Amino acid sequence: IDVVNKIAAGEIIVAPENALKELLENAIDAKSTSIDIIIQDGGLKLLQMTDNGVGIYKEDLPILCERFTTSKLSTFEDLNSIGTYGFRGEALASISHISRLTVTTKTKDSACAYRAIYQEGRMVGEPKPVAGKDGTQILIEDLFYNVPSRLRSLKGGNEQLSKILDVVARYAINTDGVAFSVKKAGDTLNLLAVRANNSTKDKVRTVFGSAVASELLPIAVEKSEEIGLLSCEGQITNTSYYSKKSVSPIFFINGRLVSCDPLKRMITQLYSSFLPKGHKPFVYLRIDIKRENLDVNVHPTKREVRFLFEDEIFQVIFQSIQAKLGSLDH
Numbered sequence: 046i047d048v049v050n051k052i053a054a055g056e057i058i059v060a061p062e063n064a065l066k067e068l069l070e071n072a073i074d075a076k077s078t079s080i081d082i083i084i085q086d087g088g089l090k091l092l093q094m095t096d097n098g099v100g101i102y103k104e105d106l107p108i109l110c111e112r113f114t115t116s117k118l119s120t121f122e123d124l125n126s127i128g129t130y131g132f133r134g135e136a137l138a139s140i141s142h143i144s145r146l147t148v149t150t151k152t153k154d155s156a157c158a159y160r161a162i163y164q165e166g167r168m169v170g171e172p173k174p175v176a177g178k179d180g181t182q183i184l185i186e187d188l189f190y191n192v193p194s195r196l197r198s199l200k201g202g203n204e205q206l207s208k209i210l211d212v213v214a215r216y217a218i219n220t221d222g223v224a225f226s227v228k229k230a231g232d233t234l235n236l237l238a239v240r241a242n243n244s245t246k247d248k249v250r251t252v253f254g255s256a257v258a259s260e261l262l263p264i265a266v267e268k269s270e271e272i273g274l275l276s277c278e279g280q281i282t283n284t285s286y287y288s289k290k291s292v293s294p295i296f297f298i299n300g301r302l303v304s305c306d307p308l309k310r311m312i313t314q315l316y317s318s319f320l321p322k323g324h325k326p327f328v329y330l331r332i333d334i335k336r337e338n339l340d341v342n343v344h345p346t347k348r349e350v351r352f353l354f355e356d357e358i359f360q361v362i363f364q365s366i367q368a369k370l371g372s373l374d375h
């Protein structure tokens with residue numbers, strides 16, 4: 046069973062950035078307004094996230110890392126968030142199978158925080174009372190220590206670091222009212238810091254630079270009930286923006302960072318009809334789809350989503366961007 050669990054875990058978490066994305070989503074779900082991340086060796090040696098969210102009840106700690114137990118946890122009585130993030134209760138379970146995982150957490154009605162250690166889906170011993178602030182700290186150490194092939198293929202260090210920074214940057218841009226910071230263990234310097242009350246444009250400036258930020262155009266696609274498009278807005282660079290460095294399009298669908306190749310291809314093609322070759326636009330879209338139309342569980346890593354009326358929805362997004370860029374092009 047443990048071998049099977051380990052293999053399953055290794056398919057969900059294939060690099061530190063995947064673990065980080067799961068932790069970010071949990072912290073945002075927990076209504077945090079501040080999320081601080083510390084990493085060492087690109088997250089392979091250490092990946093720690095501290096949030097100031099609702100915390101986890103002590104009674105829930107024993108089952109925290111069992112698979113598919115989320116619905117048993119009591120903190121999230123608001124089942125609305127389930128549809129938003131496709132809750133499956135697999136992330137922490139998976140992480141516990143391929144790392145040393147420590148969770149320290151305090152709900153606001155508890156007098157102290159509790160710390161629990163997990164191994165292979167199970168809590169080791171009892172939760173220990175410790176001093177701590179409201180919120181949750183997740184500490185992942187020695188990720189993939191028992192998956193040597195994965196560890197070899199990741200080659201440690203800098204590449205993982207830049208991927209982690211990129212995931213945090215994307216969530217920071219998309220998440221209003223939450224401050225984010227990333228540091229290396231032992232450093233006081235922030236590698237990335239975004240304030241809670243900054244505008245989207247300011248956040249883009251902070252993380253992707255002012256060259257991008259000053260060329261942004263707001264996009265707002267009209268909502269369309271019949272095809273389940275509840276909202277679609279974002280920021281795209283105009284046709285005079287030039288950068289050789291490409292940032293892959295940032296798509297959030299129902300609050301989840303996703304890759305969406307058909308949409309990406311469509312937008313790239315659209316830009317190429319306005320711009321000379323080599324121009325790399327910056328595209329950020331936040332799309333909300335009627336929940337019952339959405340399937341987030343098409344892939345174990347949940348990086349892809351499928352939904353009803355995809356073609357129709359992409360079409361209206363395409364037209365909206367085309368109209369925006371076209372209106373500038375004389």
Ligand code: ADP
Pocket residue numbers: 067071072075096098099100101109115118120121131132133134135136137138181
């Ligand atoms: P899922 O998010 O799919 O439920 P996870 O393994 O990511 O599965 O998390 C399991 C549960 O642990 C969450 O549903 C939530 O109840 C709790 N949890 C995890 N991280 C946090 C956090 N940072 N703050 C509060 N609760 C958390």
Ligand code: MG
Pocket residue numbers: 067070071136
């Ligand atoms: Mg989760």
